[in-house]
Amino acid sequence: MLAGGGMGPDDDGVSFAHALATLKEQGSALLVVGSVPEELFADASATMLGDPAADPPRRRLVVTPEPNRVDAVRRLRETGPLSSEYARLVTRGESARSAATADHSLDQVTPRTHVIDGSIRELGATIAEVIDEFDLFAGGLAPAEFRMAFDCLPTLLSTYGREAAFRFLHVTIAQARAVSGLVHFRLPRTLDSEVVRLFRPLFDATVELRLEGGGLDQRWHFRDRDLTSDWLPIERSAHEK
Template sequence: MPSSGISFRGGSGSPEFHDVLADFKQRGCNILVTGRVSETTTNRTTMQLLGASTEERKRVLVLTDTTARYANSKLPGGTNAGDPDVWVIDWGDDERSVSGSGSMAVPETPRLTTSPEDSIRELRSDIVTAVSFFDEWADGLTPSELRLSFDSLIKPLERCDQEAVERFLRTVMALVRGVSGMAHYHLPVPTSNPVVQELTPLFDARVELRQSNGLVPEQRWHIPEYDQTTNWVQL
């Protein structure tokens, strides 16, 4: 995501925002994206965080709030779900399907009747499979080459208790950091929602989105490590 025009609001003793972002890209990071905005704005944020199609990226798209047929609306221009470097995981209500990379596609299989805890463990397993495949295919991923997008945490939080979701997130986050990748997880609720404050400490950063009265959508970043928040800038 472009960092032009983004800076921390006052304070001293912390690096510049663009240096923090560069460090995230080098060592890997997990980002929580919050705020109630339009689907168009959410998709635009996802596209930016997944990286431009001109860059060498391996993209994993985890869908919990929509189905795989809409995957292309979340991918950067020039990229589509059928590309060999894109892996789509569909965690729908009635069926669970995984679209692998290129010819490695796995056929859709009916969702078995399982507990919410078993279901989220299956989702974790699917994510591990996707990341491991790309890491092996690339013979070791370079920093920020892996980009993972989790389209909504709402359904996991509704189906499972928060403690189980936090355990799930810690595992996925460790996996992403292990290959120096960048992952973002949408939580489309207002900042005032208690779950935002409860989950934020798990993440390296939180991107807050806002959009009101048809105005241009804006973003600001919160970096817990430095106790810093940036100015609002156009998305």
């Protein structure tokens, strides 16, 4: 599966499994919604970035607005190699240069960090550059080999507004789909909020997160299918291959 958990009810299990397999084969963009603590979102995000034992290793990019977000580095550490051929971090501000070493409890191998101080145009160009470099390293990316976690959507909305954010998403998602990548974008709002309804048509599926009984659950809504999963648990450190 793309993210940890079961397959839903028996009568829908085959359809759900087929829908997930199609997302992997064709490349997909997921909108991750729901307000949950940062560390729990990071757990869900890690399941979408892939299994550290995957062969070939996933080529992973995390885009975060916070220069010292330790969980962004941790996601890369937990999901595969940290060399520049396989892992990149994009963030903003000069202090981002120390972000990769902020957690001294972890080993000292750190991902290559791209520091963005400029415009939304610069952000888009940097993401495109990373995708191109990963494609070159791979000699052509295989389906689902490229993964991206994008944490900056709320920042884009507050800084540039909905229209600019919509255009940015349209272009960035198209670039990821061109290499059959699997990318997910976080928007911590409710499923029925106006801004979520605005952006959902850009995405292949919307994934709701909730905190229930101390655990993290997910529910999938597929855009082109009349299919919504049950609420499914996400196990900590569970990764999709």
